[in-house]
């Protein structure tokens with residue numbers, strides 16, 4: 042059957058999109074690793090900011106505690122004439138490096154300050170809030186004497202009188218920097234924020250961070266906020282995880298290269314396969330199956346070989362799965378059957394006993410009624426050459442036993458075609474599956490035959506497989522027999538039909554014709570049944 046237009050178009054489209062994988066898969070991997078790295082960086086920055094805030098809160102609380110103690114001390118001076126206490130206020134201010142001045146107020150108006158107020162300036166009125174427990178704090182852009190330098194004013198009240206302590210924020214900001222942060226810490230009191238530069242920013246104008254972390258003091262009514270910008274975040278990520286990012290880029294490139302090479306190879310195999318079919322590049326090889334009791338050839342397994350004109354030998358383990366995937370397996374098998382039938386038909390040899398010719402078919406073939414016609418054509422072509430056609434179905438592929446499959450199997454049986462399960466012991470078939478499919482032969486997989494020479498415990502597996510096959514009452518063929526010990530062991534277990542390099546390797550058509558003639562000449566006398 043010629044390769045259908047649909048198959049050709051589908052193969053072309055599949056090949057085209059397949060190539061995208063070498064870009065998509067590494068790209069997905071890269072996106073995944075960058076996402077993971079970003080999550081790590083996000084978590085690391087967040088917990089670093091948390092830590093910075095906790096340390097800064099501790100520090101500011103200490104400063105405010107000192108200021109609060111000073112204010113409490115100053116409260117004791119309330120009511121006394123300013124001239125008598127102003128020196129004490131000065132000394133109190135000097136005790137703490139961050140305290141700029143200590144003032145006393147009466148009826149909400151400052152009446153005593155260490156530095157005389159300019160005569161044209163009225164001191165600010167005290168807040169009406171009277172709270173003896175928590176001191177009141179307030180941010181100011183500057184004082185009357187130093188208008189451009191932001192301060193915190195802490196007040197303690199006694200009725201409408203009170204003491205206020207003015208705290209310099211400049212040192213506080215230096216100290217905040219000393220916590221070792223690159224992040225921007227804002228100190229929020231009431232509706233204003235003190236920026237790291239010393240400006241006062243209203244809450245609404247606070248810049249939005251990509252990551253925002255806040256913390257409050259348990260003791261004083263203020264808030265600290267760190268806003269980490271997107272730029273800072275990426276900067277940190279690139280700085281900290283540069284090696285990991287580089288590593289994932291290298292992995293992506295290598296991955297992309299490997300996938301690309303693999304895809305190009307398989308894609309070229311795929312597209313070459315259609316051409317190879319047209320050019321008859323697939324060749325049947327013949328591997329004899331022996332009856333070891335009589336040492337005679339009773340069958341041949343047909344194995345496809347592809348010798349590409351430029352790429353050389355391509356293993357069936359590579360091109361058969363690709364042919365199955367792309368739908369080329371059916372035309373490939375049909376071509377093979379035609380060629381094998383033609384070789385047998387053209388040979389002058391007429392095999393004295395029934396010779397089994399086993400063709401490998403894929404599971405998909407059984408759900409296609411075309412196989413019945415193909416077998417019919419094969420049998421008609423070989424005519425009276427005394428050939429029994431065997432279809433070998435690998436156990437590694439699952440066959441969905443549908444009504445069509447059963448119809449196909451019944452039709453094949455009627456034609457006298459036998460069914461063998463290849464690679465028995467490695468795949469899907471359960472007992473009910475085998476009985477439904479009406480199987481004639483089981484081929485013990487070569488991996489079990491290889492176990493024969495291993496330790497007794499491993500060899501038990503071979504015995505179990507042989508026993509199971511025997512109990513299923515099917516004829517057994519062992520494949521992959523490579524030496525006399527394996528042959529003898531299998532014979533001892535009554536596995537008479539054996540195939541493998543020990544007897545003969547798969548051979549091309551020319552060699553097969555010769556082999557066939559020789560075998561025929563030597564053994565045509567005594568009949569053997571398979």
Ligand SMILES: Nc1nc2c(ncn2[C@@H]2O[C@@H]3COP(=O)(O)O[C@H]4[C@@H](O)[C@H](n5cnc6c(=O)[nH]c(N)nc65)O[C@@H]4COP(=O)(O)O[C@H]3[C@H]2O)c(=O)[nH]1
Pocket residue numbers: 328343344345346356357358361374377401402403433435463464487520521522523540541542543547
């Ligand atoms: N180590 C060892 N190997 C041995 C020995 N005797 C035979 N072999 C190899 O074992 C494989 C037996 O074929 P399989 O199990 O049907 O396994 C086959 C079969 O499943 C598949 N295959 C080959 N030709 C076709 C085909 O035309 N159609 C389909 N659907 N599958 C095919 O490809 C598989 C591999 O085929 P090959 O490479 O030809 O490999 C063949 C054969 O060359 C031995 O003594 N020792």
